[in-house]
C-alpha cells in the first residue's frame with residue numbers, strides 16, 4: 001500500500017437542504033444545531049420542549065423560526081421534513097414512534113433505544129410508514145470512517161485478526177443524572193460503550209460470542225465494563241468502557257499485513273496511521289489527517305448532510321449503518337449488560 005484512499009463523504013455545503021425539527025433541547029441538541037447552522041446548509045425550522053420557556057429560549061439562541069411546548073405539536077408541523085430525537089435514551093422509542101406516525105423522517109440519538117426489542121419496534125414502524133430512520137451513530141459519518149471502510153473492503157491491512165478499543169468518560173456520581181439513573185437508561189455501555197462496540201462491529205461484523213465483566217454503580221447501572229468479542233472468522237475484539245474514568249479513546253485494527261492506529265479519540269474527527277511491517281512507528285507510515293477543520297462535536301453535522309442526501313436518493317435507511325446494524329448493536333449491549341448484572 002502506497003497511499004490512502006480519499007474520503008467519499010457527502011460535502012457539508014450544497015445538496016438538498018432539509019427543514020429539521022428538534023425534540024428535546026438539551027446538551028447534545030445545542031451542539032448539533034450549532035454545527036448544523038455553522039457548517040452546513042441544513043436548517044432547523046422548529047424546536048419542541050416540554051417547557052415553553054426552554055423552547056423559546058433555545059429558538060432565540062439558534063435563530064429557529066418556530067418553537068413548541070409539546071413534542072406532539074412539532075411532529076404535526078407540515079413544514080418539518082426530518083425530526084431529530086435528542087432526549088435521554090429512555091425516551092427514544094416513544095419519540096421516534098411519535099415522529100414516524102406523523103410521517104416524518106427521523107434521526108435518533110444513540111443508542112437508538114434502550115434494548116434490541118425497542119429498536120426492533122422502531123425499525124418495524126419505519127418500515128410500515130416508509131420513512132427514513134437512522135441512529136445518530138455520528139462517528140460512522142466522519143471522513144475517517146469512510147477511509148477506514150475502504151481500507152477494510154480492499155483488504156489493505158491483510159486479514160484482520162484483532163480490534164482493540166477503549167472509551168471512558170468520567171461522570172461524577174449523581175444518582176439522578178441520566179448517566180446513573182436506571183430510569184433514564186443510565187450506565188457506561190449505553191452511553192460511551194456503544195461507540196466502542198460499534199467500532200468493533202464496524203470492523204468485524206456482529207459477534208458470534210460475547211464475554212463481559214464489569215462493575216456496577218450504586219444505582220445498579222453498569223459503571224465500567226471490559227468485553228471480549230469473537231467474530232465468525234476467528235478474529236477477536238477487546239472493548240472497554242467506563243463512566244468512572246477518562247480513557248483516550250484509542251481504536252486500533254490489527255491485520256496480518258498492517259495495523260491501523262488512531263492518534264486521538266476515534267469518536268471525534270481524528271487522524272490515524274497505517275503501520276506496515278515492524279512494530280515501531282516510522283517515517284514510512286501512511287498518515288491520515290482530517291482536513292475539514294471540524295473538531296469535537298462540530299463533527300456532528302456530517303451525519304446530517306449524509307441523511308439529507310440519503311433521503312433525496314429515496315432511501316429509507318442508512319447504507320452504512322442500517323437499522324439492522326443498530327439492532328445488532330443493541331443485541332450485543334443487551335448481552336453485555338445482562339452478563340454484568342446491570343439494571
Ligand SMILES: NC(=O)c1ccc[n+]([C@@H]2O[C@H](COP(=O)([O-])OP(=O)(O)OC[C@H]3O[C@@H](n4cnc5c(N)ncnc54)[C@H](OP(=O)(O)O)[C@@H]3O)[C@@H](O)[C@H]2O)c1
Pocket residue numbers: 023024025026027028029048049050051054055086087088089091109110111136138178184190191297
Ligand atoms: N452524539 C453525541 O456526541 C452525544 C453526546 C451527548 C449525548 N448524546 C445522546 O443524546 C441524548 C440526550 O443527551 P443529553 O446529554 O443532551 O441530555 P440532556 O442534556 O439531559 O437533555 C435531554 C433533554 O431531553 C428532554 N427530556 C425529555 N424527556 C426527559 C426526561 N424524562 N428526563 C430528562 N430530560 C428529558 C429535556 O428537554 P425538555 O424537557 O426541554 O424537552 C432535556 O433537556 C442521549 O440519548 C445521549 O446518548 C449524544
